[in-house]
Amino acid sequence: MERLGTVRLGTGIGWRPAIAEAVEAMAGIEWVEVVAENVCPGHLPDSLRRLRERGVAVVPHGVGLGLGGAERPDPARLAALAERAGALGAPLVTEHIAFVRAGGERAASRGLEAGHLLPVPRTREALAVLCENVRIAQDQLPVPLAVENIAALFSWPDEELTEGQFLYELADRTGVRLLIDVANLHTNHVNQGEDPSAALDALPLEALAYVHVAGGFERDGVWHDSHAHPVPEPVLAVLSELASRVRPPGVLLERDERFPSAAELEAEVTRIRETVEAAERAPVTVGAAAPATVGAAASRQRLVTATAPEKAEVDEEAGEAVRTRLALGQTALLSALVAGTPAPEGFDRGRLRVQSRMLTAKRGDIVASLAPELPRILGEAYRPGFLRYAAGRPLTGGHRADALAFAFHTLRHDPPSERGARRELRDWWIERSGRASLVGRPWARWARVARFALLGR
Numbered sequence: 001m002e003r004l005g006t007v008r009l010g011t012g013i014g015w016r017p018a019i020a021e022a023v024e025a026m027a028g029i030e031w032v033e034v035v036a037e038n039v040c041p042g043h044l045p046d047s048l049r050r051l052r053e054r055g056v057a058v059v060p061h062g063v064g065l066g067l068g069g070a071e072r073p074d075p076a077r078l079a080a081l082a083e084r085a086g087a088l089g090a091p092l093v094t095e096h097i098a099f100v101r102a103g104g105e106r107a108a109s110r111g112l113e114a115g116h117l118l119p120v121p122r123t124r125e126a127l128a129v130l131c132e133n134v135r136i137a138q139d140q141l142p143v144p145l146a147v148e149n150i151a152a153l154f155s156w157p158d159e160e161l162t163e164g165q166f167l168y169e170l171a172d173r174t175g176v177r178l179l180i181d182v183a184n185l186h187t188n189h190v191n192q193g194e195d196p197s198a199a200l201d202a203l204p205l206e207a208l209a210y211v212h213v214a215g216g217f218e219r220d221g222v223w224h225d226s227h228a229h230p231v232p233e234p235v236l237a238v239l240s241e242l243a244s245r246v247r248p249p250g251v252l253l254e255r256d257e258r259f260p261s262a263a264e265l266e267a268e269v270t271r272i273r274e275t276v277e278a279a280e281r282a283p284v285t286v287g288a289a290a291p292a293t294v295g296a297a298a299s300r301q302r303l304v305t306a307t308a309p310e311k312a313e314v315d316e317e318a319g320e321a322v323r324t325r326l327a328l329g330q331t332a333l334l335s336a337l338v339a340g341t342p343a344p345e346g347f348d349r350g351r352l353r354v355q356s357r358m359l360t361a362k363r364g365d366i367v368a369s370l371a372p373e374l375p376r377i378l379g380e381a382y383r384p385g386f387l388r389y390a391a392g393r394p395l396t397g398g399h400r401a402d403a404l405a406f407a408f409h410t411l412r413h414d415p416p417s418e419r420g421a422r423r424e425l426r427d428w429w430i431e432r433s434g435r436a437s438l439v440g441r442p443w444a445r446w447a448r449v450a451r452f453a454l455l456g457r
Contacts, residue, residue, distance in 0.1 A: 007144075008450060009057060009089045009210055009250025011273045013265070016255070020047035026269065033196035033252055034088070036060035036080075041087035048088070056090040062095040067133045067147065068120035070106060070327035078140045085143050092144045092209060094179050095137070097130065097170070099330055106324055107331040109425065113395040114334055115363045121156035121329065122166045125322045127173075132319070134174045146177035146209035151187035151225035153355045156329075157346025163194055164202025177209035182238040183216060183254075189224035191351075196238045200245060210250030213239055222354060227256040231268055236275050243279035251276055257365075312366050338394040360390045363402065371403040371432075377425050378416060385414050396443035403434055 010030030015023055017377045023032060024047055032051060039048070039060070047381045052058055062081050065073055086092045098117035103109035120126050138145050149167060161169070163185075171178055179202070185196040213236075215229035231253070242248065253269050260268075335341040337356045343349045364386040375382040395402055407429040416422050 003224045006249045007209070009059075009252075011093075011269060011276075012250060013254040013269055014059075014252060014254045014256070015048065015051075015058070015247045016259075017045065017047075019255070019259050019262075019265065022259075022265055023047070024050060024264065026266050028269070028273065031057035031059065031250060031252070033059045033061045033094075033254075036062040036084050036093070037064050038295075039084060041083050044087065052089060057091055057439075059090050060084045060088055060093050062093065063117065064100060065095050065137065066098065066100040067095055067137060068097055068126070068130050069101060069133075070129060070323045070330055071104070073133055073137050075140070078137060082141050084139065088090065090143055092177070093141055094144055094146045094148060094209070096148045096150050097167075098150045102327065102330040102334040104327075106327040109331050109335070111396060112331065112334045112338060113398075114338065114353055114359060115366065115369075115395050115399070116359050117150045118330075118334070118337075119150060119152040119154070119156070120166050121326075122159040122161040122163065123156070124160055126326055127161070127166060127169060129326055131170060131173045134170070134176050137178065138174070144177055144209075146179040148179040148181055148212065149184050151181070151184040151191075151223075153191055153222065153358070154351035155192050162198065162202065163188065164199035167199075168202050168204050171204045171207040176207070177205045178203065179212060180242065181212035181214070182242060183212065183214040183231070183235045185238050186235045187216065187223045190218060190221075197241060200238075200242055200377050204289050205246040208246060208248060210252060211242065211248045212252055212254050213237065214254040222351075224358075225326040227254050230260075230264075231272065236271070239272065240275050240279040241275045242281060250275060282401075317425055335394075360387060363395060363399070365389060366399045366404060370399055371407075373428055374403065374407065374425075377421050377428065378410070379415065379432075385410055388414060404429065407432075 011028060012031035012033060013023055013029055015034050017030040023029060026373065032048075034048065039045070048058060060081065062077075065077055065081065067073065081093055081095075084090075096117050097120060099114070099120055101111060101113050103112040120130060134145070134147065147170070149163065167178060170176065182196070185194075185199055188194045189196050213231055214225065214227045215231045215235070216223055216225045216227070216315060217229050218224070239251070253265075253272055253274055254266075255265065259265070323435050329344070332341070332344045333347070334351060336343045336347075337359055364383060365384065368382065378385060386406060389406050393405075397405075407425060410416075411422070411426055411429065416425060
């Protein structure tokens with residue numbers, strides 16, 4: 001397994017515009033991570049520029065490549081990620097082991113967007129596709145790539161590898177680095193009964209790039225990886241267990257919403273740092289590490305024996321057949337989650353219903369963040385209205401188009417009861433959809449009449 005030297009990052013926090021000032025003032029922050037799709041290379045926020053000038057490393061964290069999907073990575077998305085890495089002077093870039101879209105020509109279906117990270121099947125065919133996609137990305141990026149394990153509410157039927165085995169084989173076959181999210185290991189423990197210790201035992205810790213730590217909550221036996229709650233003790237326990245095995249090159253707190261005070265954020269970062277330091281200082285009892293080491297060695301040996309034939313290169317035709325089978329499976333699953341089609345055979349239907357509701361809620365949250373005027377205009381009617389709109393209407397054209405479509409649907413089929421709110425929502429849609437450019441031209445009156453007819457007003 002060939003690998004470049006490890007980048008020492010230290011302790012960091014996810015940079016978000018809402019906490020930019022707090023992050024800048026926080027003591028002991030050695031690096032930050034930004035959502036790659038949320039920054040523009042030519043217009044970096046002043047806060048990020050100041051952090052860089054102070055020597056704070058900035059790592060772009062992508063969410064849109066879909067490396068676990070059936071299609072090869074989109075060249076435009078890869079180029080955009082590479083551009084952000086260059087603009088930020090990043091030591092590496094990161095993405096997820098997930099698929100985020102499906103359908104299209106290969107699956108003889110319309111394209112579907114999940115709007116979220118979904119798990120790939122831990123099968124040898126899916127692993128082969130993932131490995132090729134990772135290699136394509138590595139070839140196009142100017143800095144090393146690390147990939148992250150994700151949290152999952154459900155698992156695919158007939159999986160062939162454990163999470164630890166899957167990650168080990170991915171790193172072994174591609175040389176990619178691993179971003180290990182200990183909160184996601186805890187999530188998969190609660191939701192699927194997977195043992196975090198067994199996953200850590202199987203990992204190639206020499207491939208570790210850095211570690212994510214985040215909070216969540218449990219409801220009705222399901223752990224929700226919210227990134228909006230304090231980091232709980234069980235997640236810190238997994239972090240401690242990882243740090244007792246290897247010194248993490250970097251560790252980072254992720255918080256995406258419901259931000260606490262600056263003092264509370266700093267206290268959480270301090271707690272994470274102290275957890276790692278305590279684990280590194282803890283004496284190891286003679287013989288205590290033997291079971292884990294033996295278990296990991298045995299697990300890896302079983303994996304090598306089981307997958308040796310699969311490592312042989314496949315010809316292009318066979319590779320395309322594998323991608324097509326994966327595309328059909330992912331399209332059927334995503335269609336069940338976002339378009340209301342029947343759940344594919346073998347999946348836990350209850351968990352898929354929970355995942356479907358989560359995807360819709362997240363989609364509504366993203367629209368609200370991109371178009372904050374909509375929840376302001378609609379008030380308490382925004383969320384139930386969006387849920388009614390999204391039912392049976394999968395995301396296909398991006399979230400900004402989704403906001404416009406939701407506004408148009410609301411005006412036509414579910415208008416606000418207050419006249420002022422109706423007028424404001426109509427004006428918002430007209431302006432954002434480009435119809436406002438007609439005003440003041442010779443045909444403006446005709447356009448206004450046609451517009452009102454179109455809107456049913």
